[in-house]
Amino acid sequence: MIPRVPxxxxxxxxxxxxxxxxxxxxxxxxxxxxxxxxxxxxxxLCHTPAGIHAVADxxxxxxxxxxGSEIKDGVIRCAKHGASFDLVTxxxxxxxxLKTLRVxxxxxxxxxxxxxxxxx
Amino acid sequence: MxxxxxxxxxxSSAVSPLAEALIEAxxxxxxVALRTRGNYLPQQKKIPLSRYHSVEYAALEKxxxxxxVWQFACREEDIPxxxxxxxxxxxxxxxxxxxxxxxxxxxxxxxxxxxxxxxxDGAGSGASLRCPFHAWEWHLDGSLKNIPSRxxxxxxxxxxxxxxxxxxxxxxxxxxxxPDPAAPPLASALGVLPEFFKDCPADDRxxxxxxxxxxxxxxxxxLEAFLEAYHVIETHSDSLTFTGDASTQYxxxxxxxxxxxxxITPLGIPSPHxxxxxxxxxxxxxxxxxxxxxxxxxxxxxxxxKSALSGRAxxxxxxxxxxxxxxxxxxxxxxxxxxxxxxxxxxxxxFCPWYGEGLPLIYQFLPHGTDPNESVMSxxxxxxxxxxxxPRPPAAPIMELDFDEPFSSKPEIGLLxxxxxxxxxxxxxxxxxxxxxxxxxxxxxxxxxxxxxxQHFHEVLERTLGA
Numbered sequence: 001m002i003p004r005v006p007x008x009x010x011x012x013x014x015x016x017x018x019x020x021x022x023x024x025x026x027x028x029x030x031x032x033x034x035x036x037x038x039x040x041x042x043x044x045l046c047h048t049p050a051g052i053h054a055v056a057d058x059x060x061x062x063x064x065x066x067x068g069s070e071i072k073d074g075v076i077r078c079a080k081h082g083a084s085f086d087l088v089t090x091x092x093x094x095x096x097x098l099k100t101l102r103v104x105x106x107x108x109x110x111x112x113x114x115x116x117x118x119x120x
Numbered sequence: 121m122x123x124x125x126x127x128x129x130x131x132s133s134a135v136s137p138l139a140e141a142l143i144e145a146x147x148x149x150x151x152v153a154l155r156t157r158g159n160y161l162p163q164q165k166k167i168p169l170s171r172y173h174s175v176e177y178a179a180l181e182k183x184x185x186x187x188x189v190w191q192f193a194c195r196e197e198d199i200p201x202x203x204x205x206x207x208x209x210x211x212x213x214x215x216x217x218x219x220x221x222x223x224x225x226x227x228x229x230x231x232x233x234x235x236x237x238x239x240x241d242g243a244g245s246g247a248s249l250r251c252p253f254h255a256w257e258w259h260l261d262g263s264l265k266n267i268p269s270r271x272x273x274x275x276x277x278x279x280x281x282x283x284x285x286x287x288x289x290x291x292x293x294x295x296x297x298x299p300d301p302a303a304p305p306l307a308s309a310l311g312v313l314p315e316f317f318k319d320c321p322a323d324d325r326x327x328x329x330x331x332x333x334x335x336x337x338x339x340x341x342x343l344e345a346f347l348e349a350y351h352v353i354e355t356h357s358d359s360l361t362f363t364g365d366a367s368t369q370y371x372x373x374x375x376x377x378x379x380x381x382x383x384i385t386p387l388g389i390p391s392p393h394x395x396x397x398x399x400x401x402x403x404x405x406x407x408x409x410x411x412x413x414x415x416x417x418x419x420x421x422x423x424x425x426k427s428a429l430s431g432r433a434x435x436x437x438x439x440x441x442x443x444x445x446x447x448x449x450x451x452x453x454x455x456x457x458x459x460x461x462x463x464x465x466x467x468x469x470x471f472c473p474w475y476g477e478g479l480p481l482i483y484q485f486l487p488h489g490t491d492p493n494e495s496v497m498s499x500x501x502x503x504x505x506x507x508x509x510x511p512r513p514p515a516a517p518i519m520e521l522d523f524d525e526p527f528s529s530k531p532e533i534g535l536l537x538x539x540x541x542x543x544x545x546x547x548x549x550x551x552x553x554x555x556x557x558x559x560x561x562x563x564x565x566x567x568x569x570x571x572x573x574x575q576h577f578h579e580v581l582e583r584t585l586g587a
Binding site: 040058061062063064065080 | 354355357358413534535538541542545546
């Protein structure tokens with residue numbers, strides 16, 4: 001079970017640059033994931049060997065949470081029905097769905113993770 | 121029903137009681153309707169998948185179902201002033217429903233008697249019904265008003281050219297029609313509904329949101345996706361933490377020409393699928409969050425361990441106060457179950473009025489044109505009329521969603537849009553799958569308890585169609 005952080009990030013005002021603080025880097029150890037609430041939506045933060053990624057915690061195939069899904073070589077594969085996505089581009093890497101996973105730009109500063117949630 | 125058959129009526133866990141037990145434990149007196157159990161269990165039978173995609177079956181439905189049953193057409197509030205009209209279109213049948221007097225409604229075939237043009241394409245108003253092709257015109261009571269170049273239609277007797285009218289009756293602000301001139305009164309089809317809605321009258325509510333969604337699935341596929349909570353475990357897995365899916369109660373009332381069923385899905389308890397160790401407190405906290413989504417800016421409470429009330433009773437009390445204040449109404453007597461839970465009634469063949477404040481919706485499922493692979497689902501979210509003498513708010517206009525438009529493109533309904541989109545993502549897949557089934561296995565197998573309402577629906581449908 002992936003730890004969830006209820007309320008974390010919800011309502012945090014975006015800075016002038018659009019980035020919203022969501023979590024401390026220390027709370028996201030290497031090779032871990034965390035789902036954080038952002039208003040009605042959830043964002044899945046993934047710490048992989050390539051860095052920290054932020055994607056929608058909602059697989060576009062059947063609109064199920066992605067949290068807890070396996071991540072390998074920069075690709076997350078939904079634990080439910082196997083749709084897989086590139087964590088950098090959000091593009092599907094198999095044929096379960098042709099829809100793109102929403103990805104958010106990530107900024108690390110002063111030990112804090114911020115995401116640009118308005119980015120499309 | 122086989123008298124000796126013992127049916128397991130849902131699953132519970134240490135933290136997820138059955139709906140019936142929650143009704144017993146309510147902090148308020150629960151009315152007789154919600155304590156009454158059904159009187160019928162349908163025969164267990166597989167459902168041939170062909171009836172979801174066969175053109176012949178759809179044609180039979182048109183002749184023996186849609187031309188003969190009482191069916192929900194619209195709400196009185198949709199046509200608030202004399203002269204207002206809306207079309208009611210079911211497959212390729214279409215009727216125009218008109219407010220012909222301050223308290224008088226009529227429905228006519230939506231077709232001009234001159235050369236067959238459809239008279240009403242969408243909500244409108246006026247002192248007459250006038251064809252856009254040559255201006256043939258009728259009074260609101262259906263009598264012929266004018267034919268341009270009347271001299272050219274010497275053989276047309278005005279009395280013979282009243283718009284063909286169909287039966288219409290109302291209950292609870294709902295307008296029903298029946299094209300069958302020999303149909304028995306509406307009351308024979310409503311069954312227990314008027315009695316069961318007495319303490320939560322539907323005419324005391326208004327349409328706050330109204331979405332009409334086109335779906336690439338047969339109307340029965342779309343309907344049946346909403347008649348059970350069995351699909352929550354996979355389709356709405358993110359709702360398991362606060363939804364008593366397997367503890368849902370199902371009931372059917374079969375009496376003469378009335379075919380009614382109901383589900384009660386408790387909220388604010390974890391799914392029994394999550395086991396005895398699931399968090400009852402998290403379920404309450406999540407229920408608070410979910411209900412708060414409809415009230416942006418309102419602080420979201422948390423479970424109070426010091427309160428003498430149960431978690432569900434706490435959420436219900438908060439809802440009574442918030443809603444009561446917002447609407448200037450006294451909801452103090454409303455039971456927890458009516459403030460929290462999803463209580464959905466079904467009236468054969470395609471109408472679902474929901475009860476209470478837990479999830480106050482109205483569903484209607486319709487074939488779309490003559491393609492059995494397409495349907496239309498109409499969803500309304502209703503709210504109680506404001507108290508303190510405030511005027512009736514106008515019914516929300518219809519928001520149309522085409523086949524590929526998600527509910528999330530209408531963010532006004534919050535979390536509900538995700539839930540509907542989860543359901544919608546299944547429907548074209550179901551339709552595609554059942555069309556491609558192994559002919560030797562082209563039938564649906566239904567759960568004895570959780571899918572009994574679907575079984576019942578098909579039992580009545582078969583009887584109605586004689587097929």
